[in-house]
Amino acid sequence: MNIKSLLLGSAAALVAVSGARAADAIVAVEPEPVDYVRVCDVYGKGFYYIPGTETCLSVGGYVRFQVNVAGDPAVNLEGDDYQVASRVRARLNFDAREETELGTLRAFARLQATNTSGGSNGVAIDQAYIQLGGLLMGYRDTLWSSGIGGLEDGLLTDSDLVVGDFNTNQVSYTFAAGGFSATLGLEDDGTGDVVPDVHGKIVYSGAWGGAYLSAVYDETFNAEDVSDIFGDNNQFITLSGNFPTLLQDGNNDAFALKGGVLLKDLIAPESQLKIEGHYAFDPTVYATIDGLATVNTFAANNPNILNPTPGSVPIVLEYAVGAGYAQAFGKLGVALAGQYGETFDTQFFVLNPVGQVTTFDASGEYWAAVANVGYQITNNFATLGEVVYRNVDFGGPIGDTDQVSGFLRFQRDF
Numbered sequence: 001m002n003i004k005s006l007l008l009g010s011a012a013a014l015v016a017v018s019g020a021r022a023a024d025a026i027v028a029v030e031p032e033p034v035d036y037v038r039v040c041d042v043y044g045k046g047f048y049y050i051p052g053t054e055t056c057l058s059v060g061g062y063v064r065f066q067v068n069v070a071g072d073p074a075v076n077l078e079g080d081d082y083q084v085a086s087r088v089r090a091r092l093n094f095d096a097r098e099e100t101e102l103g104t105l106r107a108f109a110r111l112q113a114t115n116t117s118g119g120s121n122g123v124a125i126d127q128a129y130i131q132l133g134g135l136l137m138g139y140r141d142t143l144w145s146s147g148i149g150g151l152e153d154g155l156l157t158d159s160d161l162v163v164g165d166f167n168t169n170q171v172s173y174t175f176a177a178g179g180f181s182a183t184l185g186l187e188d189d190g191t192g193d194v195v196p197d198v199h200g201k202i203v204y205s206g207a208w209g210g211a212y213l214s215a216v217y218d219e220t221f222n223a224e225d226v227s228d229i230f231g232d233n234n235q236f237i238t239l240s241g242n243f244p245t246l247l248q249d250g251n252n253d254a255f256a257l258k259g260g261v262l263l264k265d266l267i268a269p270e271s272q273l274k275i276e277g278h279y280a281f282d283p284t285v286y287a288t289i290d291g292l293a294t295v296n297t298f299a300a301n302n303p304n305i306l307n308p309t310p311g312s313v314p315i316v317l318e319y320a321v322g323a324g325y326a327q328a329f330g331k332l333g334v335a336l337a338g339q340y341g342e343t344f345d346t347q348f349f350v351l352n353p354v355g356q357v358t359t360f361d362a363s364g365e366y367w368a369a370v371a372n373v374g375y376q377i378t379n380n381f382a383t384l385g386e387v388v389y390r391n392v393d394f395g396g397p398i399g400d401t402d403q404v405s406g407f408l409r410f411q412r413d414f
Helices: 003-025 223-230
Strands: 056-071 082-100 103-116 123-132 135-141 167-177 180-187 197-206 209-218 244-246 254-264 271-280 315-329 332-343 346-351 357-362 365-378 381-393 400-413
Touching (some): 315 365
Antiparallel strands (some): 082 103, 103 123, 123 135, 135 167, 167 180, 209 254, 244 346, 365 381, 381 400
16 A cells, blocks of 8 residues: 555545534434324314314304395485495304313304495404303394204395394203203393393204294383384384384283294205294384394394394384295205284374374284395305395375395305
């Protein structure tokens, strides 16, 4: 071996040793364990486990653009006998659930903001409640109009002609076995009085549809508090420029019953037929229904027990019966609904031609019809158009008032 080869070999050895020592100086850090989001399929689609917990969460909602139209007697700022306004709504639903030794523990919150032609964008709590097993407490639709399996949510159109549709703070307990359920609930009537409204409800549902019967006791309504139900703006509640007062027996108690049946696929596949009705023994907010509309009364935000239909004329029905039919044809859906009823006896103060004020007592006939067509444009994006006709007739000097209203809607669900 010559000197040149020896030097080259020594240099190579030094490089190798230096490289080994340099490599030994770099210590790789072990990655931290990651708790990846896991799908929770216990409660259906859309739920996932909150990392580090056994709580399942679902977040959903929609963004909606809608154009509302309200015909005569609605009047716009230019003096035309109609109103048109665009509306945008954003809704978020948060649903958290987990299993406990006492049953499913659930918290549900719905937040939404609605803007009508540049109006306020304030966010409102539309629903918020806690459930543990059959116990429920919080704020949502009154038991009178909230549904189980869609049975009590009104007829089968978007303007579903629900009687007594508003939100309340409430506590209830539901016993369920198979397709049968029975609910007893107490609702805050908003008056500050210690006596709540009391609800009872029984429901049976199955693959064929279902049936229900509801009863409510309301001790808050009386003729002197007519402004609680009609609102304080007299110009909306006078069908002919006259202030109405409901007539009754003088006590504050009211009792009402409601029932219905839903039949699926009876007439054709993908069809639903629903029939329901109610009878109120005395005037009560649970017997009110939307009347004359403005463009701001479509799907009013957070209606409450003292003003069930803000901005419109509620009609207080002693009884009503209605039916709805919905049929799907793939991505296309159509629905029709109709309702007929009679109002409680109402006293009107009438100004006659010579300037004298007289009274006129009457009960009015009420009927309504709704038709809509919807189309699923693509997954989670649909459009819906609807037309509503309402008529109430008290006869005599009051006469009748009718109105056509409707909307065109585009909605993206998520």
